[in-house]
Amino acid sequence: MSSVEIRDVKVTRYITPLREGGSLPAIAEADDGFKYVVKFRGAGHGVKALIAEMLGGEIARKLGLKVPEIVYAELDEAFGLTEGDEEIQDLLRESRGLNIGIHFLSGAINFDPVAVRVDGELASKIVWLDAFITNIDRTFRNTNMLLWHKEVWLIDNGAAFYFHHSWNNWEQQAKTPFTYIKDHVLLPQADMLDEVDEKFREILTGEVLREIVDLIPETWLQWEQSEETPEQIREIYFRFLTTRLTHSGIFINEAKNARNAVV
Structure with a gap:
């Protein structure tokens, strides 16, 4: 199970x-x-x-x-x-x-980066996540985070995995540095990226990623514009994630360089 x-x-x-x-x-x-x-x-x-x-x-x-x-x-x-x-x-x-x-988190308020200070470890974890899943949408303009019971909650990941809108060269796109990370709202605080990278690479085993990818309902994988079967589409998501994880140094270095440019 x-x-x-x-x-x-x-x-x-x-x-x-x-x-x-x-x-x-x-x-x-x-x-x-x-x-x-x-x-x-x-x-x-x-x-x-x-x-x-x-x-x-x-x-x-x-x-x-x-x-x-x-x-x-x-x-x-x-x-x-x-x-x-x-x-x-x-x-x-x-x-x-x-x-x-x-x-729906009743009573939650939008995260305000000016009013709320996030510690370096949490900031690094969220920056790592968004670089990994290529989420272009956690910026000062649109933080996509809520403050609920004094804790930061992540919402709205629908803009992630943008490779699937073109659906070609997924192997190449899995190894991109993700330059959009320079706009991440928490990048200035993300001073533990190497430590977080080591920890998260241990957590996200192939088995774990397979379990998560297998949660995609088949009805969401019946793409009219695709000749691939739902099983083949699901497999590409899995391989995109495992390839990106294997090459996490690419996006970690991009994030560290971008951070050095702003702090």
Whole structure:
């Protein structure tokens, strides 16, 4: 039995859209009584954004970082028919089936890098994660972190794994230095990158990465524009991650050089 599991819930009530960015996620209630931020397969980047959200979140969780629970969120055929906003109704219609939900942290506030000081170890862990998963979206403009019960929680990894939008030369892209790390909001505090790299390389074994990749639902891997089978697509994600981990020195050195330029 896998040590990594994701629950299934059915979305029962659409509460309110979150009009931040172009993907139009929403706060919704599920049949387990909890509220979730639901991201929809019918939005701009489709299932690839859901895959990035799930992979990035579960890798972060495995590394001991704080991430709200991720669930598979099912929308049935009738859901959203009474929604008055035509744009939202169209989105919900295109999103029937399996979507992704992130547990809504009631009372959480957006992370403010000016007001909150993150210690070097935690900053290094988050910078390492984002360089590893090629997450372009944890910047001063959009930190994608929350402060909840005085702890930093990571949200919104949907912009990670950007190689999958072009889906070619994945081996070459797995070895990129990830120059976007220069814009990371926590880079100035990340003074323990070598120590974190050594620790995280031990945690993310091939077995662990295989378990996480195997969580991608087959319905998210049926790409109309691809001749590859879901199994072949899943294997490329696995090989991308293992190759990137093997060559972590490339992105660690990039991050260290970028940090030296700003501190």
